[in-house]
Amino acid sequence: GALVYQYPRRTICKSGxxxxxxxxxxxxxxxxxxxYRQSPQKTFELIALSTVNSAIKYEQNFTQEKFPISHPNLxxxxxxxxxxxxxxxxxYLCGARDGTKNTLYFGAGTRLSVL
Amino acid sequence: GQQVQQSxxxxxxxEGENAELQCNFSSTATxxxxxxxxxxGSLVSLLSNPSGTKHTGRLTSTTVTKERRSSLHISxxxxxDSGTYLCAIVWSNNRIFFGDGTQLVVKP
Numbered sequence: 001g002a003l004v005y006q007y008p009r010r011t012i013c014k015s016g017x018x019x020x021x022x023x024x025x026x027x028x029x030x031x032x033x034x035x036y037r038q039s040p041q042k043t044f045e046l047i048a049l050s051t052v053n054s055a056i057k058y059e060q061n062f063t064q065e066k067f068p069i070s071h072p073n074l075x076x077x078x079x080x081x082x083x084x085x086x087x088x089x090x091x092y093l094c095g096a097r098d099g100t101k102n103t104l105y106f107g108a109g110t111r112l113s114v115l
Numbered sequence: 116g117q118q119v120q121q122s123x124x125x126x127x128x129x130e131g132e133n134a135e136l137q138c139n140f141s142s143t144a145t146x147x148x149x150x151x152x153x154x155x156g157s158l159v160s161l162l163s164n165p166s167g168t169k170h171t172g173r174l175t176s177t178t179v180t181k182e183r184r185s186s187l188h189i190s191x192x193x194x195x196d197s198g199t200y201l202c203a204i205v206w207s208n209n210r211i212f213f214g215d216g217t218q219l220v221v222k223p
Contacts, residue, residue, distance in 0.1 A: 034211050038156070043201070044213040051209060091156045095203075095211060102146050102165070104203060104211065106158040 002027040004096050006107030013084050014115050020080040021110040023094030029074040031099035035067070038109075039090040050077060081112065089114045119204050121214035128221050134189040136217045138202030146205035147178055149187050152216070153198050161200075162187070192221045 005024045013019045023033060032051040036044040048058040050071040058064060071077040077096075081088050091109045098105065118141040128134055138147070149161040162169050164176040164185065178185040189196055202214040 032209050036213070043215045046210060046212060049210055057210075093158065097205070097209070097211070102205075103163050104146065104148050104205065105160070106150070108157045111156065 002098060002103075002105050004030075004094060004105045004107040006092075006094050006110050008110055009108060010111045010113070012113045012115060015085055016083055018080055018082045019084055019112060020078055021092055021094075021112075022078045023076070023096070023107055025075045025096045025105070028096075028098040028105070029100070030077075030096035031074070032097045033071055033077040034095045034097075035069065035077075035079050036093040036095065037088075037090050038093065039087075042090075044093060047079070084112065084114050086114050088112065119202060119212050119214040121200075121202050121217050123217060124215065125218040126220070128192050128219070130192060130194055130221055130223050132192055132221075134187075134192055134196075134219060136187040136189075136200050136202075136219075138185045138187070138204075138214055140183050140185075140202075140204045142206060143180070143183070144204045145207055147185050148203045148205075149174075149176055149185075150201045150203060151198055152201055158201070189219075192219075194221045194223050197221050 003026045034049045035047040038044045047062045050056045069079045093109045094107045120139045122137045148163045151159045162176040166180045168177045173190045175188040199216040201216045
């Protein structure tokens with residue numbers, strides 16, 4: 001079946017340091033990958049959308065300088081949170097779209113805590 | 116802008132009662148999917164329903180594309196149904212947005 005793996009599941013970093021998270025699509029080709037952040041008591045905010053053969057598009061309030069994303073192929077994407085601070089804590093979710101089936105698959109998320 | 120609104124924000128039921136959750140969206144969607152988010156945070160896909168009516172188990176989703184709305188009906192609710200229900204929309208530009216969710220509490 002189609003799955004999206006995210007790792008690590010949980011991570012803690014010191015304020016001002018950086019943290020990289022990865023997302024892997026298994027069983028399908030991810031024609032697009034979207035990264036989200038769910039801050040405490042909030043819904044999922046779209047950070048950026050990465051579509052193969054197109055530039056990565058960041059939403060307002062999110063920048064490449066803060067959240068650089070790599071999407072080298074149809075099954076893998078990674079995002080780094082640079083200079084993490086308290087406001088960056090939350091659940092980071094990777095969603096991949098199977099364009100052939102028009103279906104979304106989401107990973108279990110990476111929960112980031114910042115000390 | 117492109118918006119997704121869910122209602123009600125929260126719902127409390129007695130076990131056995133039915134639940135009706137609503138999702139309204141501002142623009143034409145190419146895909147609509149309902150998710151359940153467990154207290155631990157993981158998302159579970161419930162139904163993918165860009166149009167029409169779909170059933171799975173005790174869940175029924177009806178999406179009326181022209182009216183830009185979708186509903187999720189949970190019949191004979193159980194305490195294990197408690198959690199957050201999210202509606203996700205894929206727009207024509209491939210951006211995917213979530214609604215704020217409906218927090219469901221089913222009491223025994």
